Each structure stands twice: as C-alpha cells, then as structure tokens.
Amino acid sequence: MKCSDPSYFFASLLPSRTAAVTAGLALCLCGALAACGSSAPLFLSDGRPTTQVQCTGTFASCEQQASVHCNGAFQTVNRSSDSGMLTLLYACQKK
Structure with missing residues (x-):
C-alpha cells in the first residue's frame, strides 16, 4: 500500500475491517435515530393513531x-x- 492511496489513510485510522464495518453501522444508526427525533407523534394522547x-x-x-x-x-x-x-x-x- 502506498501512502498516497486513500485506503491506506483509512486503514491506518481503523485497526481492522471489522472495526470499519462497525463504525459504518454506528454512523448509519445515529443518522436514523436523528431522523426519528423530528417526526410527528405516532399516536395522540387518547391513543388514536x-x-x-x-x-x-x-x-x-x-x-x-x-x-x-x-x-x-x-x-x-x-x-x-x-x-x-x-x-x-x-x-x-x-x-
């Protein structure tokens, strides 16, 4: 791997491919949860959807x-x- 290769840079930040996958999944989950925070309530206080x-x-x-x-x-x-x-x-x- 050459230092000019972008994969070298990212490989040096994360110790393994498993860690990279885990980090990617964590970022996706955070994004999904952030989107949920601004959505309308699913049910009214009386239980109606x-x-x-x-x-x-x-x-x-x-x-x-x-x-x-x-x-x-x-x-x-x-x-x-x-x-x-x-x-x-x-x-x-x-x-």
Missing part, C-alpha cells in the same frame, strides 16, 4: 384525502407548508 398526508394546491385536497381515509370524520392535528408542499397531520375520530 395519526396520519400525515402531503399535497399541492390547497389544504382542501389534503383534507379530502383525510376524509376518505377516516370515512368523513377526522381531527386536524397540524398543518404546514414548505415550498408549495402542504402537509396535513390528522387523526380519525373515534367511532
């Missing part, structure tokens, strides 16, 4: 999707808009 839909145009199209999914009755938990993409977080009403 939440669902998130995205749409463009108006919130009426998001609400129509929620209405179909919930057979008409749903509760809006949150609405947001980012660069023209609308997001609706909702929970179906208890039957």
